[in-house]
Every structure is written in structure tokens, then in C-alpha cells.
Amino acid sequence: MNTAIIILFNIFLGIGVLVLTTMSLAVIYGFMRIINLAHGEFMMLGAYSVWFSTSLGVNIWIAILIIAPLVVAIIGVIIERTIIRFLYGRIIDTMLATWGVSLLLIGTVTALFGNHVRGLSTPLGSFSIGDYGVSYYSLALVVISFVALFGLWAVFRFTRFGLIVRATMLRPEMAAALGINRDRVYVMTFALGAGLAGLAGGVIAPLAGVFPSMGMVYIIKAFIAVLIGGPAAITGITIASSLLAPVSVVGSFLASSVVGEIALLTLAIVLIRLLPMGITGRWPRLSL
Amino acid sequence: MMLEIRNLTAAYGKVPALFGVDLDVRKGAVHGVMGHNGMGKTTLLRTVMGIMRSSGGSIVLGGMNVSGMEAHQRARRKLGYVPQGREIFGPLSVRENLELGCLAERNPEHRINEVLETFPRLKRLLDRRGGDLSGGEQQLLALARCLCARPELVLLDEPTEGIQPSIRDEIRDVLKSLADAGLTILLVEQNIDMLSSLCESVSLLERGRIVKTVHRQDRSPSVLATELIDLLSAL
Numbered sequence: 001m002n003t004a005i006i007i008l009f010n011i012f013l014g015i016g017v018l019v020l021t022t023m024s025l026a027v028i029y030g031f032m033r034i035i036n037l038a039h040g041e042f043m044m045l046g047a048y049s050v051w052f053s054t055s056l057g058v059n060i061w062i063a064i065l066i067i068a069p070l071v072v073a074i075i076g077v078i079i080e081r082t083i084i085r086f087l088y089g090r091i092i093d094t095m096l097a098t099w100g101v102s103l104l105l106i107g108t109v110t111a112l113f114g115n116h117v118r119g120l121s122t123p124l125g126s127f128s129i130g131d132y133g134v135s136y137y138s139l140a141l142v143v144i145s146f147v148a149l150f151g152l153w154a155v156f157r158f159t160r161f162g163l164i165v166r167a168t169m170l171r172p173e174m175a176a177a178l179g180i181n182r183d184r185v186y187v188m189t190f191a192l193g194a195g196l197a198g199l200a201g202g203v204i205a206p207l208a209g210v211f212p213s214m215g216m217v218y219i220i221k222a223f224i225a226v227l228i229g230g231p232a233a234i235t236g237i238t239i240a241s242s243l244l245a246p247v248s249v250v251g252s253f254l255a256s257s258v259v260g261e262i263a264l265l266t267l268a269i270v271l272i273r274l275l276p277m278g279i280t281g282r283w284p285r286l287s288l
Numbered sequence: 289m290m291l292e293i294r295n296l297t298a299a300y301g302k303v304p305a306l307f308g309v310d311l312d313v314r315k316g317a318v319h320g321v322m323g324h325n326g327m328g329k330t331t332l333l334r335t336v337m338g339i340m341r342s343s344g345g346s347i348v349l350g351g352m353n354v355s356g357m358e359a360h361q362r363a364r365r366k367l368g369y370v371p372q373g374r375e376i377f378g379p380l381s382v383r384e385n386l387e388l389g390c391l392a393e394r395n396p397e398h399r400i401n402e403v404l405e406t407f408p409r410l411k412r413l414l415d416r417r418g419g420d421l422s423g424g425e426q427q428l429l430a431l432a433r434c435l436c437a438r439p440e441l442v443l444l445d446e447p448t449e450g451i452q453p454s455i456r457d458e459i460r461d462v463l464k465s466l467a468d469a470g471l472t473i474l475l476v477e478q479n480i481d482m483l484s485s486l487c488e489s490v491s492l493l494e495r496g497r498i499v500k501t502v503h504r505q506d507r508s509p510s511v512l513a514t515e516l517i518d519l520l521s522a523l
Contacts (some may be wrong), residue, residue: 160391167377167388173339174375176359177368178388179437285379285417 001129007253009129013138016145017204019121021218021236022225022288023152024197029226030233031169032189035091037098039222040215042194046072046201047210048109051118052070060123060206065144068202069195076194080187088186100224102215110212118210142246144203153234156288165189166288224268230278232286239279244268289348290315290441290472291336296345298335305331307496308345313441318463318473320487322480322516324523328496329476330372333443336474337369338362350440364392368439372446372476376432378419383409385418385429389436399436406462407432424455431462441451441472448479480520484513492519 021043028036036042046068053063079101087094118213124136156162168185174184201215208214225244229236247267252260271279280286298306305328306382313319323329334340336347338359346355354357354362363369386403404411407428413421418429427447434442436449447463448456456479463486467473477483483490490512491501500519504512 123338160387162382163380163387164391166380167384170377170379171375174371174377175358175388177337177363177371178340178433179357179360179363179391181360 002132003186003245005129006132007249009138010249010264011246012142014249015097015241016065016142018221018241019149019237019246020141020145020200020203021197022222022229022241023149023234024193024200024242025222025226026233026237027189027196028151028193029223030164030229030231030236032088032186032193033091033169034190035095035098036087036193037095037219038102039098039197040078040217040219041102041196042072042076042215043201043204043218044109044212045075045105045206046208047205047208047214048113048118048201049198050202051120051210054120060120061223064202065199069199073195077187078190079187079194080190082191082284085183085186106212113212115212120210122206128226135207141161141203141207144199148199149154149234149238152196152273153288156234190231221264228268228271228275228278230275230280230282232280232283232288234288235286236278236280239252240271243271261286289313290317290359291474292346293336294346294348294350294446296332296335296347297343298331298340299343300331304343305496306335306342309493309496309498311329311491311498313472313474314488315440315472316470317488318467318475320483320490321474321476321493322478322483322520323493324507324520327493329493330445331496332493333369333371333445333474333476337443338480339369363437363507366438366440367443370427370430370434370442370444370447370509372424372449374423374426375420376421376426376429380381380418382416382421382429383414384416385433386436389433392437396436399438403432403435406435406452406465409458411480412485422452422455424451424459427451427459428462431459435466439471441474444473444475444477446476446478448477448482456482480513480516481509483516484509487512490516492523494523 017165025039026040028034049068049071050063054060058067083097084094087097122137124134126135156166163269164180165185168180168182172182211233225237227242228240244264244267248264249261251263275281289312293309293311296306309332311449313399319334321329331340337343340358342355345355349365349367354365386400387396390399393399407426410428410432413425421429447459460482467486475487489501489503491498
């Protein structure tokens with residue numbers, strides 16, 4: 001019984017981590033059609049923001065929930081204004097540019113802080129389920145990820161900003177003819193996506209440790225989840241994460257984490273083969 | 289004058305599309321632009337709207353030179369645009385499409401209800417996806433969306449193209465009532481009956497140039513239509 005509860009909990013944790021690390025891509029790739037290869041490094045910057053600010057005495061929750069997203073959103077604004085805005089509609093060029101940004105960020109952080117794993121103490125303590133110890137922070141991570149996902153959906157579904165973003169991404173010229181400043185929408189959307197990556201990095205930092213190349217661990221799975229999710233980005237990542245994470249967790253539990261990864265990638269290949277337009281591509285009426 | 293265009297030029301890359309267009313639209317008038325396909329009619333409207341950059345000349349809107357302005361800045365100066373093909377936001381609902389026209393409104397719901405009085409057909413479609421509407425309904429929606437922003441000059445690109453006759457008549461009636469209410473309209477249209485029944489003056493665009501402008505004066509719509517057909521045939 002306890003084992004079943006632990007597996008269930010780990011499935012939720014896996015879904016939470018995948019959702020959290022994918023939301024930024026859902027915005028930047030799903031809405032803006034930018035393949036941001038610096039996504040993992042945006043997460044890494046969020047993690048470093050948490051490590052650095054907590055080392056200066058800032059409360060860890062403020063560092064995770066406010067400083068990390070804010071710092072990375074500001075960096076996102078700078079990158080969008082100086083690089084990305086010249087490359088809209090040029091997918092290969094944006095891939096190359098963001099790959100360059102990724103290398104630059106890894107190199108800069110390595111030069112500044114060294115190539116070490118920086119540990120952060122996990123707040124909140126832990127509890128036991130039978131023989132298994134579970135940290136309250138893992139529980140918090142699941143809650144944060146679902147709240148963030150719901151918040152993101154609500155922003156796009158119910159707010160004026162969300163409506164403007166969706167319209168601009170659908171028909172930028174028509175949006176401009178209705179008085180919408182496209183440049184401003186692009187920069188704000190990119191900043192939102194970058195901020196979400198910062199939040200993901202910040203939340204994951206106490207569990208995974210902080211090091212310059214940490215983003216690479218997450219970027220492949222995040223891209224897979226977005227691609228499998230399909231055109232309705234937010235619904236897509238929710239469904240894709242809910243399919244991929246359980247397979248990975250159960251595979252890890254039954255055999256090893258390597259088997260879990262293999263199971264996840266096998267399922268991803270099957271899904272992409274069966275649904276080349278993604279899961280939500282079958283429901284063109286879904287817009288979010 | 290509501291719109292004064294002087295020596296306007298525009299190009300697609302190195303291929304010129306407009307060669308020094310001069311055009312005046314009086315405040316409160318409906319001015320038509322006709323011409324064969326590929327003569328620059330849509331390019332003219334896109335350039336006036338600011339979606340396409342002009343390469344020379346000037347566009348003065350309500351006394352202000354807007355040549356260097358972006359499209360959104362021109363829209364905020366009460367320039368409205370209903371493009372060819374409607375450009376409805378397909379995945380968004382009809383209500384959301386209309387809300388996008390009301391971005392400058394303090395009470396968008398009130399403005400939408402006001403505009404819907406002119407478009408009763410749209411009232412029962414508010415929760416439908418824009419992309420699910422028929423072509424005619426989409427055209428009405430595009431027009432309604434534009435009017436939500438309270439434009440003083442509307443650029444209208446072939447509003448009856450590919451539209452079923454019953455809605456075409458509805459669109460003409462709406463445009464007539466808007467014109468009677470004093471809205472200034474620059475109408476690109478191939479339908480001679482539409483032009484002759486609505487327009488105070490009609491310019492003929494040929495190879496990126498205005499080659500002739502006909503003023504209604506005291507002509508009846510049928511006389512004006514005959515004259516416009518003769519003009520087109522002579523090309």
C-alpha cells in the first residue's frame with residue numbers, strides 16, 4: 001500500500017517537474033514559434049538566482065517565487081530586444097542564435113561561479129510513508145507547478161493581455177491594424193516565457209543542485225512534451241506530461257532510472273509516429 | 289480632407305507596386321478604388337494602413353502626416369482596416385474578436401452591444417469560434433470588429449468578394465447606413481453595382497497609378513455604373 005502511494009506521489013512529482021520545465025516552452029515555442037535552445041540555461045539562471053540571493057540572506061521562498069522569475073524575465077527582455085526580435089519567422093536562425101545564447105550563458109556562469117554543483121538546503125523538512133521518506137518540498141513543488149499551470153492558462157484564457165497575445169501570434173498584421181503594438185507584445189510574451197523558465201529553475205534548484213549545465217538535463221524532455229502536446233500549447237503540455245511522467249516513474253521503479261528514461265522516449269516516439277501533429281492536433285477547436 | 293495621399297510609392301522588395309499615387313478622400317465621403325487584379329489596390333490599402341512600408345510620398349490622415357508611423361499608431365489615430373480575406377482570428381470566439389476592436393474602450397461590453405445593433409446577425413453567434421462562421425458572417429464580423437474601435441476612416445478591401453448574395457446585400461446596406469451616418473470610407477471593390485450605389489467618387493487604379501477619377505455629381509447609380517464599366521473596358 002505504502003509502495004503504491006509512493007509511486008503515485010512520484011508520478012505526481014514527475015508530472016509536476018515536467019509541467020514546470022515545459023511551461024516556458026509552451027509560451028515561447030507554442031505561442032511564438034521560437035525554438036529556444038537556451039531554455040535550459042534560462043532555468044539554470046533561475047537556479048543561480050536562488051542560490052545567489054539565498055547566500056546573501058534572502059528568504060528562499062522569495063528567492064524562488066519572485067527573484068528567480070523576475071531576474072530571468074529581465075534577462076529575457078534583454079535577449080529578445082538585442083537578438084530574437086530580428087529573427088522572428090526565421091526558425092533556423094533563431095535556433096542557431098539561441099544555441100549561441102545557451103553557450104554564452106553556460107560559459108559566463110562557469111567563469112563567474114565555477115563548474116561546481118552548488119547545493120541548496122531543501123526547506124520544509126520531510127515526512128514518512130512507511131519506510132519511505134518524502135520531503136514536504138516535493139509536495140510544494142507539485143502544488144507550485146499546478147498553480148503555475150492553472151495561472152498561465154487563466155492568464156491566456158481570461159485576461160486582456162492573454163487575448164492580445166493570442167491574437168498577435170495568430171495574425172500579427174491584423175493585430176497591429178487593431179492598434180496592438182506587436183513589438184511590445186512579443187517582448188512581454190518572451191519575458192513571460194523566460195520568467196517561467198526562471199521559476200522552474202528556482203523551484204528545482206533545492207532538489208537537483210545548481211550547476212552551469214543543469215539545464216541540459218531538462219531541455220530534451222521539455223521539447224518532447226511540447227511537441228507531443230501539439231498546437232494547443234497549455235492543454236498539450238498537461239496531457240503530454242501526464243502520459244510521459246507515469247511511464248518514466250513506473251519504469252524507474254520497476255527497473256532503474258535508465259529504463260524509465262528509455263520507456264519515456266519509446267512512448268514519445270510512438271506518440272509522435274501516431275500523432276505527428278501532436279495530441280491536441282486532433283482537436284483543432286482547442287486553442288490553448 | 290480626411291485622407292491626402294501624395295506621390296505614394298511602395299514596392300515588394302525590388303519590384304515596385306505603387307508608382308506615385310495621388311488620392312484625396314473627403315471627410316464623410318465614400319471613395320471607391322477599382323481596377324483589374326494585380327494593379328495595386330490591396331497594396332494601396334496596406335500601405336495606407338502601415339502594414340506595408342511606403343518607399344516614398346506622403347500619407348496625411350486628418351491633417352497629420354502618418355507616413356512614418358507604424359500600423360498600430362495609425363490605428364490609434366482612428367484609421368480602421370477590413371482586409372481582403374477578412375483576417376478573422378479563427379480560434380477566438382466572435383465576442384473575443386469584437387473585444388479586440390474595443391481595446392481603447394473603457395466599457396468594451398457596452399461598445400460591442402452598440403455595434404451589434406448594426407449587425408443583429410452576429411448577436412446569436414457571439415460564443416461561436418470566428419473560424420466556424422460562413423464567409424459572409426466573417427465579413428460582417430470583420431466590419432463590426434473594425435467599427436468597435438470607432439474609426440473615422442475605414443479602409444475596406446473587397447468586402448463582397450466571394451460572399452453569398454443575401455449577405456452581400458446586407459453588407460451593402462450596412463455600408464450605406466454607415467456612409468449616411470458620416471463615416472469616411474476608402475472602398476476597394478470590383479463589384480460595379482456596389483461602387484456605383486455607394487461611392488461619391490471612384491478612382492481607377494492601373495499598374496500602380498491612379499489614371500482616372502470619376503465623381504458622381506448628379507449621376508444616378510446606373511449611369512455611374514455604365515461609365516465605370518466603360519472605363520474598365522477601355523483598359
